Amino acid sequence: MRLGNYGTGKGHLIQDLDAGRKCDFLCLTETWQQPNDFSQLNDCTPPRFVYICQPRLSGRGGGLAIVYNEKWKVLPLSVPDFSTFECLVCNLPGPTPTVVATVYRRPKPHIDFLNDFAALLTHLSTVLPNVILLGDFNIHMDNSDLPLTRDFSSCLESFVFHQYSDFPTHTNVTLWT
Numbered sequence: 001m002r003l004g005n006y007g008t009g010k011g012h013l014i015q016d017l018d019a020g021r022k023c024d025f026l027c028l029t030e031t032w033q034q035p036n037d038f039s040q041l042n043d044c045t046p047p048r049f050v051y052i053c054q055p056r057l058s059g060r061g062g063g064l065a066i067v068y069n070e071k072w073k074v075l076p077l078s079v080p081d082f083s084t085f086e087c088l089v090c091n092l093p094g095p096t097p098t099v100v101a102t103v104y105r106r107p108k109p110h111i112d113f114l115n116d117f118a119a120l121l122t123h124l125s126t127v128l129p130n131v132i133l134l135g136d137f138n139i140h141m142d143n144s145d146l147p148l149t150r151d152f153s154s155c156l157e158s159f160v161f162h163q164y165s166d167f168p169t170h171t172n173v174t175l176w177t
Contacts, residue, residue: 029104031063064088084113103135
C-alpha cells in the first residue's frame with residue numbers, strides 16, 4: 001500500500017484494516033516518515049499491531065514500514081544499502097521460515113537498478129528459500145514492450161519469482177469537465 005504523505009489523511013486506512021479485512025501484515029511504501037519522528041506511524045497503527053520502519057534519510061517522500069499483528073514474531077533483517085531503491089526486510093521464523101521484503105523504487109530511471117535489484121535477490125535467496133517480495137517498483141508491468149519491464153521480468157524469472165498480481169495496481173485517471 002502506498003501511504004503517501006500523512007498530511008493527506010491516509011493514516012485512517014491502516015486503522016480500518018483491523019476492523020475490515022482482518023489483515024495480519026501490511027507493507028507500506030512512501031510513508032513520508034521523517035527520521036526520528038514516529039508520531040504519525042504510532043497514531044495510525046491499529047490496536048494489537050506493531051511495526052518496523054525505515055524512513056528516507058534525505059529529501060521528500062519515500063520511507064517504508066511493515067505493520068503487523070503483534071502475535072507474529074518478526075525479526076528485522078539487514079541487507080546491503082542500495083542507491084537505486086529503498087528496501088525493508090524481515091524474517092518470520094516458524095515452521096516455514098519466510099523472508100518478507102518491501103521495496104520502493106523511485107519512478108526516475110536509474111541505470112544501476114537491475115544490477116542492484118539482482119544483488120538484493122541474490123542476498124535474499126541465500127538467507128531463506130521462502131521469500132515474499134512486495135513493493136512499488138514504478139514499472140509498467142502491463143506493457144511488456146518496454147525494455148525495463150522485459151528486463152525486470154527476466155530478472156524475477158531467473159530467481160524463480162512469480163508475479164501474482166494480474167491487474168494494474170495503479171491507473172492514471174483523467175477527469176474531463
